[in-house]
Every structure is written in structure tokens, then in C-alpha cells.
Amino acid sequence: MDITESNRGSKRDAILKAAVEVFSEKGYYNARMEEIAATAGAGKGTIYEYFDSKLKLFQEIMETGWNFFSRSTHLEDLMQKSFQEQIELIIAEHMRFCLEHKKLTRVVFIDANVIDEELKEWVWSIRLEKEQLLKGLIEQGIENGELRVLDSGVASKMICAIIPYFAMQLVLDEDNSNPDELAREISRNIMTGMGKNHL
Amino acid sequence: MDITESNRGSKRDAILKAAVEVFSEKGYYNARMEEIAATAGAGKGTIYEYFDSKLKLFQEIMETGWNFFSRSTHLEDLMQKSFQEQIELIIAEHMRFCLEHKKLTRVVFIDANVIDEELKEWVWSIRLEKEQLLKGLIEQGIENGELRVLDSGVASKMICAIIPYFAMQLVLDEDNSNPDELAREISRNIMTGMGKNHL
Amino acid sequence: MDITESNRGSKRDAILKAAVEVFSEKGYYNARMEEIAATAGAGKGTIYEYFDSKLKLFQEIMETGWNFFSRSTHLEDLMQKSFQEQIELIIAEHMRFCLEHKKLTRVVFIDANVIDEELKEWVWSIRLEKEQLLKGLIEQGIENGELRVLDSGVASKMICAIIPYFAMQLVLDEDNSNPDELAREISRNIMTGMGKNHL
């Protein structure tokens, strides 16, 4: 009746927000559509005006989430920098972004593998994409002479493994390091290695 | 009296095996007790002779699995070796073990976070234990002068992130590298770093 | 908008009515939720919109029933009367009420003891309440000089035993006496005793 909440799509957004809230709290299977509706201040039926099913709602969140994460790394900023700077930037921005969107992060990273086949494959494809991006940067670094000659596939996977691991710990409050310092320490380890005296 | 395969506990084992099968295929929530029973060649009720509930059955698998994984790293073998050898051994053994128990690996690593609070905390405690073990090895390496002075907490987490990531890829047939070569490449990257010419 | 029978709570009432029907026919343990639902013209799940569980549904019927029975005895009407009139009125009203609600009576009196501990204690407390009420009336009668001096506890229990026994027989069609005549005969026996010539 009011004109206040008649923003286009406001209800849809409220539902998405509520879904992130509930999914992150309960996980996909323990999340109840009714609770999402209640959290969104909507009726149970209303969700189905905007989303075909629970799974579709979840998928939309996942996709939105991954796009967010992707966009959080501003590729254009990377071009001019050294590999170490690139990697540090990617890590730091990822950490910061996850901290700003803790709940979304939990949903995206915890439930990603557990749902259905379709979703699982899609998640893997995204993961592969990330690996490819990093692989490209690494190969560029090797060409530049900044990196030594190594297996870029293995190297990119190592980095792809490390980033979400620390992100999860930050998000789950298991680790309250400063993201920037963390990113510096990690990228230093990646570049320099842990060993002493190699020449 | 016979020497048939009706040894004591054979049914229980069959159920556990079937459960690993089904859980790894479908995930915890999509696994149906009836399918587990059928896979085990048992009746629905038989499962409940040995396990109180679906969750308890799952927990037993998880614990068995983690214990397997833990025992797969033979600490006594590590003592006499250099850090690089230690880390390479840990990684290689972990990879080999996961490959030998692909389905169990999937269950343990994929569904670990999705179940109930109790289980989640237990999984985190195991994870922490692993980090502590590695942290200890790293600090020992620093004292030895084999490793440079670095934040052992961050370093151990990096390694703890890398190991299961590659294990999952091997297990999911996304990567069919040779585990030993993989372990060597990874441990070299960890020790030497990716960068060139640091002295 | 219509004046159909879809009044608020109509479904709930239908379920309660169906539950009385089925419980009285089959008893608590042999009553199946599905049959109650079908009898109510509702889906299986609908019952759970209104009642948490089978037991809760049963408890609600029991409580409603006992309250009915309690209210069936109009205490205000008793005050001005002699004890014999009081007792006759109580019995007669109880009988009439049970005959009007045969199925509810069966549920309340037959299944009362068989369910869970909580319910059992509650039923006993109601029973005790009845005994107390009658004990009060009896003691009043003794003070009035209408009754002889006797153990009011024993006397009240005797009456509390008699009432439901006859009620059950009426309700189960084992006895088709007229309730009012029955009440008169019973109360006469109670007052006068069965013996001859005591003075």
C-alpha cells in the first residue's frame, strides 16, 4: 500500500539476502524455505514467484557469489605489476572481500560441493577458470624471468588451494590476522620458499 | 562351523563399506538408508542393529577415515629426515593413501562440513591437530637452520591447504599425475619458492 | 468471502473430530495418523500444521474431554440442594453428558492410562480433584447432619468409582437404562444402603 517499499525487485532482493543468511547459518539441507521466507519478511509462496525451487534459489546465490568474487579481483590493476605484487593483491583483495561478505563466503565455499551434480560441475568449472587465470599469470612471470621455470599447473593449483583455506579461517573467525599482512606473508612464502640459502 | 564369509562382524563391515560407497556417490543428505542397506545386501533394519542412526553411521565412517589418514603418515619415519624430505613424504603418503581409498576420501573431505555441529567441531579439531603437527616440524626446521625464519603458523596452514586440494583432484580424477612426482614438485615449490634469483 | 464452511479453524476442528472418531474406534496405539487425516478429509501433513505430534493431538482431546466433563457438572446448581439431590444430579448429568459424547467418552476413559507418563500423572491429578470435590460435599453433609459420621475419603472414592463404571456401560451400549432413573437408584443405594431395618 505504501510507496516506500515499492522499489523494483526489493522483495526479490530481500529473499536473496535472507537466503544467504539462512544458508550460511544452516547449510543448504538444513535451511528451510519457511525460515528464509520469514527472514525476508515474506510469505512462503512469494519465494516461488521469483525462484523456481530451493535449488534454483541456491544456484542464483552461488552464481552471484562467484561473480562477486571474480569481480573482486580487478584484473586491469594486475597488468602492470610484478608477479609477487599480483599474487599479493589477489590474495589480499580476496581476503578483504570475504571478510566483507562473510555469510556469502560461507555459503559459497562450504556448500559448494554438496548439492547436485549440475551445480558441482559448474563449481568445478569456475575453479578451473581460476586455475587457468593463475596459470596464465605464472607463465607470464616465467617468460618475464621473474619466476623460475616450474610446472605452472601445479603452481597455480597450490595458490588456488591456499587462498580459500585462509579465507575460510578468517570468515569462520578461526584466524583474526590482518588480511594485508597475511597476504604479504603468504606471497613471500610462495615467492621465496621456506628454505634457507638456496642460490 | 563353516568357513563361509559369515565371519563375526562381516555384516557390519559390509554396511560400512556400502555406506562409504553411497555417501561418496550421493553425499550425506542424498544418501538413503535403504540404498545403503541394499548395497550391503542387507535389510533396512539391519543397519540399525549396528548403528544408532544415519548420523552415527556417518560419524563412524568419518572417524575411521580420519584415523586412517592420520595413521597413513608414519611419524616415526619422519624423525631422521630433513624438512624437505619430511614434507615430501607426508604429501606423497597422503596422496597415495587417498588414491587407495578414493571413496572414503570423497566422503571425508566433501561432506565434512555439512552435517551437524558436533561433527563440525570435531573435524575442525582434527584439522587444527594437523596444523599443529606441521607447525612443530617447521619450527624444528627453523631451529635446525634448514628453514629461514618465518611465521610457522601461516606456513603450516599453507601446507595444510595444499595437501587436501591436490588429494581431492586426484581422487576426483581431475588430475592423474603420479603422486610421487607431484609430491616432489610441490615440496620443491614450498622449499625453494617460485621466484628466481633470491639469495 | 463466501459463507462456505471454510471458517477459520474448520480444518482443525475436522481433525479433532476425526481423531476422536478414530481413537475411540481403534485406541491410541492402533489409530494411524493417515486414517485420522483421511477421516478429516485432510492430507497427512495437515495434521502437523495444527498439532505437533500424535501424542499432542491425543493430549488435546483428553484435556478438552476432561474439561467438558468438569463443566458438565454445574457446581452453582449444587449449592442449595441436599446431599442426596447433589449426588443424584452429579451422576445424572455425568451420564447424560457421556451419552451425548459417546466417542469422546471412550477415548477419555479407555485410553487414559495407557499412554505416557506425563499424561498419566495429569489424569490422576484430575481424578484426585474429583475425589476432593466429592469429599468436600460429603463433609458438608456430615456437618449438616444429613449424613452420618463416616470416613469421607473412602466414601468419596466409592462414588468416584461408581460414576465412570456406569458411564462406560451406557456408552458401550452394555446397559440402556434411563440415565435419570439410574442416577436415582444409585443415589438411593448410596444414601440408604442396601441393608434392611437399620435404625
Next chain:
Amino acid sequence: MDITESNRGSKRDAILKAAVEVFSEKGYYNARMEEIAATAGAGKGTIYEYFDSKLKLFQEIMETGWNFFSRSTHLEDLMQKSFQEQIELIIAEHMRFCLEHKKLTRVVFIDANVIDEELKEWVWSIRLEKEQLLKGLIEQGIENGELRVLDSGVASKMICAIIPYFAMQLVLDEDNSNPDELAREISRNIMTGMGKNHL
């Protein structure tokens, strides 16, 4: 193997005893065959060597119980006595008997109505028998001139209502009166009535 427990039917008796124990504690529907077996110190399967089913086992207990109760009233002792003495004796013996067999009493009186149709009818027939017996005694008393002229059907039912009510209270420890005094008080009320000054 031993000769000790090879008494004929000892196992059967143990099962019956255990069944009374468990039925009286849990009620028919909450009693588990497994618990009965365990209580009897027998295997689950052994029960079925002696009883066709849970229901049959229960029925046997009921019948045994009722026969006990019936035999507990020694009719031959009644013949020579006055009605008041007869009724007092019946009540007192019933009370004493119930107190001696508390568990059996609980089974017989609490669960009697709640099982299946067959059993229910049988129980009602027993009840009717009791009523007939008392009716006979009453009519004899009327003929003797010991009792006033009254509806012997109603009178016998009143007594049949009173006896088990007090028995239950004694057995459930709700009332710890002395059975003999209780019987005297009850029979006096029955004979003399509660009212004063009738001549």
C-alpha cells in the same frame, strides 16, 4: 547342561514372569519382546517357542490373572455367611490378593481394554460373570430378608465398580490403608448407606 534348571516349563514360567514384570511397568504397547526376553534371561527367539505372538503371551497372562482373581474368592466360604460378611470377605480378599500380586494386577486392570477386540470381549464377559455372581448373592440376600428390595443389577454393578477402583489405588500406592479395615468401611457403607436416620 546342568540338571538344576531342567524343571519342566521353567523357561516358560520365567518368560511369563518377565512378561508380567515388563507389561506392568510399560503397558502392552510399550513393552518390548526383547526386554521381556532379557528379563527372563532368555533369547528373543525362545519366547516364540512357547507363545505364538506378543498378543498371545499377553492373553495368557490375562487369563491366568483372571483365574487367579477368581480363585482368590473362595465361594465355599461364602455360603454360610450373611451378605454383609460375604461382601466384606470378597472385598478384603480381593484387596489382599491384589497387594500380593501388584504387578499382575496392574497388567490385568490397566491394559485390559486397550488391546484387540477379541480380548476386549473376553474381558467384558469376565466382568459380566462377576456381576452375575454378585447379583446372585444380592438376590439371595433379598430373599433372606437381609437386604431391602432393590434393583439387584444396579447394586451388583455398584459393587463391581468399587472393588477394582480401590484395588488399583492400593496397588499403585496411592492409598496405603489396611485392606481389612478398608473392606469393613466399604461394606458398612454399602449396607448402611451414608445417610442418617432412615428407619
Next chain:
DNA sequence: TATGAATGAGACTTCATTCAT
């Protein structure tokens, strides 16, 4: 005779989804 591992019918309950309003 005695056993208890195995069974599976059947019960309760959940919850995503529909649809009349």
C-alpha cells in the same frame, strides 16, 4: 530346545511445493 542376527512392513514425521484467494 535355545538362540539372536537378520528382516521388512509399516509407523510417524518433514518440508518443498502448489494454488485458491
Next chain:
DNA sequence: TATGAATGAAGTCTCATTCAT
């Protein structure tokens, strides 16, 4: 567009009973 009462498929779990030993 928004709702929430109603639904019923589907899941977990129980427990009397069977049967090979």
C-alpha cells in the same frame, strides 16, 4: 503481486517375528 493453508511424496527408524545354527 503476495500469501499461507494444504498437501503428499519420501525419508528415517522401530520392533515383532523368522530361521539357520
